[in-house]
Amino acid sequence: xxxxxxxxxxxxxxxxxxxxxxxxxxxxxxxxxxxxxxxxxxxxxxxxxxxxxxxxxxxxxxxxxxxxxxxxxxxxxxxxxxxxxxxxxxxxxxxxxxxxxxxxxxxxxxxxxxxxxxxxxx
Amino acid sequence: xxxxxxxxxxxxxxxxxxxxxxxxxxxxxxxxxxxxxxxxxxxxxxxxxxxxxxxxxxxxxxxxxxxxxxxxxxxxxxxxxxxxxxxxxxxxxxxxxxxxxxxxxxxxxxxxxxxxxxxxxxxxxxxxxxxxxxxxxxxxxxxxxxxxxxxxxxxxxxxxxxxxxxxxxxxxxxxxxxxxxxxxxxxxxxxxxxxxxxxxxxxxxxxxxxxxxxxxxxxxxxxxxxxxxxxxxxxxxxxxxxxxxxxxxxxxxxxxxxxxxxxxxxxxxxxxxxxxxxxxxxxxxxxxxxxxxxxxxxxxxxxxxxxxxxxxxxxxxxxxxxxxxxxxxxxxxxxxxxxxxxxxxxxxxxxxxxxxxxxxxxxxxxxxxxxxxxxxxxxxxx
Numbered sequence: 001x002x003x004x005x006x007x008x009x010x011x012x013x014x015x016x017x018x019x020x021x022x023x024x025x026x027x028x029x030x031x032x033x034x035x036x037x038x039x040x041x042x043x044x045x046x047x048x049x050x051x052x053x054x055x056x057x058x059x060x061x062x063x064x065x066x067x068x069x070x071x072x073x074x075x076x077x078x079x080x081x082x083x084x085x086x087x088x089x090x091x092x093x094x095x096x097x098x099x100x101x102x103x104x105x106x107x108x109x110x111x112x113x114x115x116x117x118x119x120x121x122x
Numbered sequence: 123x124x125x126x127x128x129x130x131x132x133x134x135x136x137x138x139x140x141x142x143x144x145x146x147x148x149x150x151x152x153x154x155x156x157x158x159x160x161x162x163x164x165x166x167x168x169x170x171x172x173x174x175x176x177x178x179x180x181x182x183x184x185x186x187x188x189x190x191x192x193x194x195x196x197x198x199x200x201x202x203x204x205x206x207x208x209x210x211x212x213x214x215x216x217x218x219x220x221x222x223x224x225x226x227x228x229x230x231x232x233x234x235x236x237x238x239x240x241x242x243x244x245x246x247x248x249x250x251x252x253x254x255x256x257x258x259x260x261x262x263x264x265x266x267x268x269x270x271x272x273x274x275x276x277x278x279x280x281x282x283x284x285x286x287x288x289x290x291x292x293x294x295x296x297x298x299x300x301x302x303x304x305x306x307x308x309x310x311x312x313x314x315x316x317x318x319x320x321x322x323x324x325x326x327x328x329x330x331x332x333x334x335x336x337x338x339x340x341x342x343x344x345x346x347x348x349x350x351x352x353x354x355x356x357x358x359x360x361x362x363x364x365x366x367x368x369x370x371x372x373x374x375x376x377x378x379x380x381x382x383x384x385x386x387x388x389x390x391x392x393x394x395x396x397x398x399x400x401x402x403x404x405x406x407x408x409x410x411x412x413x414x415x416x417x418x419x420x421x422x423x424x425x426x427x428x429x430x431x432x433x434x435x436x437x438x439x440x441x442x443x444x445x446x447x448x449x450x451x452x453x454x455x456x457x458x459x460x461x462x463x464x465x466x467x468x469x470x471x472x473x474x475x476x477x478x479x480x481x482x483x484x485x486x487x488x489x490x491x492x493x494x495x496x497x498x499x500x501x502x503x504x
Contacts, residue, residue: 034165037462058455060158
């Protein structure tokens with residue numbers, strides 16, 4: 001059973017046990033415009049909450065993707081590094097960025113559910 | 123004094139309502155509210171301009187007429203030559219030339235286009251510099267010329283391989299114009315100034331139109347199925363692929379025309395040994411650089427990877443050296459090349475095409491190579 005949570009920085013987290021899959025929201029990709037480059041963290045990297053973890057670049061500008069929680073990177077999505085436009089076409093699905101092992105489940109308490117995120121972006 | 127001065131309200135061009143109705147994402151730029159993109163986005167707008175035609179609102183730019191008081195155009199041309207290192211006297215009637223206002227240190231105060239309209243000159247200058255340029259012109263030329271700001275005119279650019287066929291439907295004969303031809307023409311019944319030039323590397327036109335007719339003309343052009351509106355985002359990526367300088371970024375008061383690799387724009391008649399050598403601000407330094415070279419040079423840069431290298435990025439001679447040797451002045455992603463492109467300044471010794479340098483991007487040294495510009499071949503109708 002996967003639960004999806006959101007940050008105010010427009011990232012989503014799919015929570016499955018002690019693993020979180022992280023991506024950017026459809027709202028975020030629409031704001032960025034055409035994504036032309038994605039830089040992913042290295043597998044094994046220990047991320048602290050709010051640390052810059054990945055970079056997503058449009059024609060015009062670069063934006064950081066922050067670690068929404070603390071934990072170790074266990075997998076990255078090479079598909080979006082190879083085909084950055086996937087971030088525009090399937091931000092909430094196939095264009096996930098990385099998976100991390102959740103270090104502290106209590107950090108999830110500060111995140112939004114879908115209803116709260118919808119209100120946040122309304 | 124108040125703690126925070128109120129921000130000046132951004133100005134609007136005569137096409138403001140049209141931009142909004144077309145879904146333009148409006149942003150502040152050079153004191154104006156301008157569309158940075160429309161719904162299709164920067165990438166598609168860029169590619170459409172390269173494959174068909176794009177319509178740009180560049181009404182924020184300054185248009186200035188220099189009307190000689192004596193009635194003799196040569197007097198205006200000679201007077202303007204005191205402010206720029208170009209051969210203005212040699213511009214033929216109906217032709218346009220690229221120029222720069224220089225300062226006493228040889229730096230560039232602004233870059234501009236100068237057109238010969240038969241009995242007067244018409245200048246197009248950058249939006250952010252237009253007040254200063256006008257003051258410079260008034261201070262230097264008022265005895266010789268009336269300096270007339272053409273604030274009642276909007277400026278549109280129609281760029282791309284279909285631009286000529288589209289515009290010819292509204293103004294018979296424009297297809298016969300050559301690159302850098304410029305002069306008054308009737309377009310769709312409106313009294314316009316049309317030049318065959320632009321800022322994309324594509325064939326195309328810039329059309330100065332009375333402000334009250336700007337929206338009508340823009341709508342006529344947009345009614346053509348080959349034409350879509352293009353925002354500032356794609357304007358920037360198009361000019362970068364074309365290797366064209368953006369004032370305030372690639373050229374400024376600290377860069378000379380020689381350092382900026384704009385020697386081609388300084389005609390021989392203004393260089394050492396020429397009939398009207400020197401006689402412009404900073405001539406001593408600029409002509410010395412023509413004769414003995416400059417210490418640094420603007421170059422094109424191509425990345426080996428896919429990561430864009432942005433403006434301000436420091437450049438290094440190798441993967442480990444601590445001392446930066448230059449920096450990127452414009453950088454981004456070139457949609458036509460489907461690869462990162464940048465330009466910046468390097469020591470002349472490292473400015474040869476093919477030289478490898480390294481950019482510091484988020485703490486990593488990314489390899490770049492000095493590359494010839496334009497990155498995308500231009501398609502001007504010479």
